[in-house]
Amino acid sequence: MAIRKEVKTLEGIVIRTVDFKDNDQIVELITRKGRFSFLARGTKKVTSKNASSLLMLTKGKYTLFEGIQGGLSLKEATIERTMSANDDIDRIFALNFLGELLRTFTNELTNFQNVYEVLDETLKNINEGFDPLSACLLFFAKILKENGIALDVSKCVRCQGKRNIVGLSYADGGFICKNDIQSESERKSAYELKVIRFAFLAPIEKMGTISFAKKTALSLLREWGDFVEYGFGVKIASLKLLSAF
């Protein structure tokens, strides 16, 4: 007889589920300590009591046991927060986009504490009615920062001066001053510069306080998508959903 040993209860947020066999799923969680995968048996059956705890970006406590071959399986789950899209196109985009960023931009992290806390705050803010597109832009900035590829919004990246910032160079990775601007495509409005600076510098407790103009949030999401695609070879597929806006 197989001996099943209860090993741990993890507080985490679901970032991936993949169907496995007829009724099972492989689930991936992000926690303060890292990413964990486990097998959830029978959770595709309509009678499953654990199914709703495995929906994308659900936060819960997941009690896992170690099977005879060492893999982790779900014993039971307690839901702490669910994310509903409510047919709202901004929220549908946000849930897809945040999930993709989490799967794509946490592969090389060694410390998950900040990303987990920023994610938790982001999802709480969205559930409390904060603008989903602004939440996405803020989270995008934070996860770039955790990966060491934040834009430098503290000074001109060409002369290191702090005055007369008028633009942004994605190629050089940061703000540009009046004297160093090289093309009109680098120019940004004062409002755009303010949004970019806030996104990278706002502390976690300020993340739900200021929402951005929709047009600005959308154009920066697209630009930052291009920045990571052309700068770092990471294509974010869910940004395609923005063409529906």
Ligand SMILES: [Zn+2]
């Ligand atoms: Zn300069």
